[in-house]
Amino acid sequence: MRPTFRTLPIAVIGGGFSGMMAAEQLLRALPPDRAVVLCERGHPFGLGLAYSTPNPDHLLNLRATQMSADPEQPGAFSDWLVRAELDPTERLGLRETEAGTFASRGLYGRYLSERWTRLAEAAGDRLVADRAAIVDVEPVPEGFVLHGEGVSPRRVAGLVLAMGNLPGPAITPSRHRLDPWRPEAFGALYPGRDVLVVGTGLTMMDSVAALRREGFAGRVVAVSRRGLLPKPHAAVPVGRRPDFSPEIRFTPEIRASARRLFAAVRREVAAAREAGADWRGVIDALRPITDSLWTGLPRAEQARILRHVRPYWDVHRHRTAPPAAEAIADEIRRGSLVVRAARILAIDDAPDRALVTIRPRGTDDRERIEAQGILDATGFSRLAETGDPLIRNLLARGLVRPGPFGLGIAAGPDGRVAGQPTDAPVWAFGPMLRGVIWECIAVPDIRDAARPLARAVADRLGDRLAA
Numbered sequence: 517m518r519p520t521f522r523t524l525p526i527a528v529i530g531g532g533f534s535g536m537m538a539a540e541q542l543l544r545a546l547p548p549d550r551a552v553v554l555c556e557r558g559h560p561f562g563l564g565l566a567y568s569t570p571n572p573d574h575l576l577n578l579r580a581t582q583m584s585a586d587p588e589q590p591g592a593f594s595d596w597l598v599r600a601e602l603d604p605t606e607r608l609g610l611r612e613t614e615a616g617t618f619a620s621r622g623l624y625g626r627y628l629s630e631r632w633t634r635l636a637e638a639a640g641d642r643l644v645a646d647r648a649a650i651v652d653v654e655p656v657p658e659g660f661v662l663h664g665e666g667v668s669p670r671r672v673a674g675l676v677l678a679m680g681n682l683p684g685p686a687i688t689p690s691r692h693r694l695d696p697w698r699p700e701a702f703g704a705l706y707p708g709r710d711v712l713v714v715g716t717g718l719t720m721m722d723s724v725a726a727l728r729r730e731g732f733a734g735r736v737v738a739v740s741r742r743g744l745l746p747k748p749h750a751a752v753p754v755g756r757r758p759d760f761s762p763e764i765r766f767t768p769e770i771r772a773s774a775r776r777l778f779a780a781v782r783r784e785v786a787a788a789r790e791a792g793a794d795w796r797g798v799i800d801a802l803r804p805i806t807d808s809l810w811t812g813l814p815r816a817e818q819a820r821i822l823r824h825v826r827p828y829w830d831v832h833r834h835r836t837a838p839p840a841a842e843a844i845a846d847e848i849r850r851g852s853l854v855v856r857a858a859r860i861l862a863i864d865d866a867p868d869r870a871l872v873t874i875r876p877r878g879t880d881d882r883e884r885i886e887a888q889g890i891l892d893a894t895g896f897s898r899l900a901e902t903g904d905p906l907i908r909n910l911l912a913r914g915l916v917r918p919g920p921f922g923l924g925i926a927a928g929p930d931g932r933v934a935g936q937p938t939d940a941p942v943w944a945f946g947p948m949l950r951g952v953i954w955e956c957i958a959v960p961d962i963r964d965a966a967r968p969l970a971r972a973v974a975d976r977l978g979d980r981l982a983a
């Protein structure tokens with residue numbers, strides 16, 4: 517009989533897009549007698565938080581042509597949209613624009629669900645879909661035992677942590693706080709009183725769309741330190757500037773300094789403008805080298821990038837669908853959305869509202885916002901700040917530690933989690949690697965990274981067998 521380790525499954529914790537991509541590639545890379553267990557606590561398998569929304573105004577922020585889940589067929593999602601029979605409600609989520617086709621995240625979720633069904637059917641017993649919230653992982657000789665709420669403990673040979681963006685307490689607790697992902701509560705808001713959204717990025721845009729869909733007609737005030745809004749995709753494809761080769765232009769001297777890098781990118785954008793080209797072409801052309809630019813910077817320079825450059829980079833790099841940008845611009849024009857560049861100094865609760873003190877950017881003034889509800893749209897939290905029970909237990913056991921600058925999980929370039937007491941086979945995948953890999957958040961990044969991850973896992977388990 518074969519040793520137990522050989523036949524124990526690999527567990528993927530988190531059944532969102534990252535988890536499904538990891539499971540799919542692991543099934544290919546691992547020997548046929550090694551099963552994959554995908555653990556998901558709440559959302560439909562394959563969809564995760566991002567693609568479970570039914571709101572047709574929650575649009576994908578990439579064109580349909582960029583959203584294939586299939587590394588071998590780049591046009592798979594666009595083709596699916598052409599073939600799919602959409603009911604009238606689903607059709608609302610399909611927007612043809614001059615900048616290309618943008619679909620709702622709900623439609624994308626349906627595409628992923630169908631992919632999940634095919635994957636599960638093809639894999640048979642080798643893919644175990646476990647509807648479980650994993651709360652702890654116990655290291656045992658040759659593997660781990662997963663402990664979940666309401667499920668029996670399960671032994672596995674290794675782990676892939678794919679829990680997505682970590683929720684966390686980014687703002688002061690308030691009893692008037694509303695969850696951006698639970699729009700059911702928005703229907704009870706009074707139209708005559710303000711709602712505050714903390715953050716002015718893509719999640720703020722989603723929050724405004726959700727408030728409106730649930731019938732809230734009142735004013736929304738959105739606050740972030742710089743008040744920057746995501747830029748829309750260009751109306752026409754931008755292409756690259758023909759003579760722009762970032763590998764050549766970013767000399768080692770430039771690559772060693774945040775300030776020089778920022779200045780170099782600005783120079784390229786100015787040159788693009790002068791040549792009649794769009795700035796987006798420069799940002800897109802940087803994509804293949806952003807990871808190496810990031811990892812090549814000294815620590816102190818990385819810190820400067822996070823502090824001073826990242827907010828600007830994010831709004832230019834993670835662009836939004838033009839119809840979503842137009843809806844926000846229209847709200848601002850009508851005064852139903854007010855965007856403020858300010859720091860939140862305090863949130864005090866009164867019985868029926870929160871009293872929020874802000875300091876507008878560049879001033880020493882104090883202002884008061886009275887809000888009947890507060891939505892935290894700041895995105896994600898640092899690893900050590902999250903209240904997630906699994907993360908807390910993994911940290912306590914020393915199985916993971918925070919990544920650089922507290923972002924995500926510390927790991928090697930292949931995603932294998934760093935700093936463990938043993939060489940335990942644990943990997944992090946997707947947005948959990950955001951401190952280590954710059955481009956690990958969007959669908960194309962995750963899709964293309966799944967195969968190397970699966971190979972790394974297979975190699976590692978092979979090492980263990982040989983040992």
Ligand SMILES: Cc1cc2nc3c(=O)[nH]c(=O)nc-3n(C[C@H](O)[C@H](O)[C@H](O)COP(=O)(O)OP(=O)(O)OC[C@H]3O[C@@H](n4cnc5c(N)ncnc54)[C@H](O)[C@@H]3O)c2cc1C
Pocket residue numbers: 529530531532533534535555556557558559563564565566567575576577578648649650651678679680681722906945946947948957958959960962
């Ligand atoms: C609102 C939103 C919109 C986005 N839109 C786009 C877009 O248009 N295009 C694009 O390319 N990218 C987009 N992204 C980026 C997104 O990060 C990726 O596309 C991708 O969805 C990330 O998937 P994930 O599985 O890593 O994370 P998630 O979607 O967050 O999924 C993680 C899953 O893990 C589960 N989980 C967590 N902890 C446990 C546990 N202890 N036990 C069991 N299950 C657990 C959660 O329930 C969740 O379902 C968006 C992200 C968000 C948040």
